Amino acid sequence: MKETRRFITIATCKDSIDAHVLRTRLESEGIFVILKDEYTVTWDPLASNAIGGVRILVPGDQAAEA
Numbered sequence: 001m002k003e004t005r006r007f008i009t010i011a012t013c014k015d016s017i018d019a020h021v022l023r024t025r026l027e028s029e030g031i032f033v034i035l036k037d038e039y040t041v042t043w044d045p046l047a048s049n050a051i052g053g054v055r056i057l058v059p060g061d062q063a064a065e066a
Helices: 016-028 038-043 045-051
Strands: 007-013 034-036 054-059
Touching: 007 016, 016 034, 016 038, 016 054, 038 045
Parallel strands: none
Antiparallel strands: 007 054, 034 054
């Protein structure tokens, strides 16, 4: 049976630069990170407020550590 991971949003960033800084910090601690809506915000920065910015997602079992 295939195991599925549940991801939790732990933070949002207004732009992709801040999101990458946070991603790098988390990954240096061994935490897996997904950036959601990164490309949309990079392509159209004015859409950031409308979609809630770039979301930082981590696996549920690593959320407390993150």
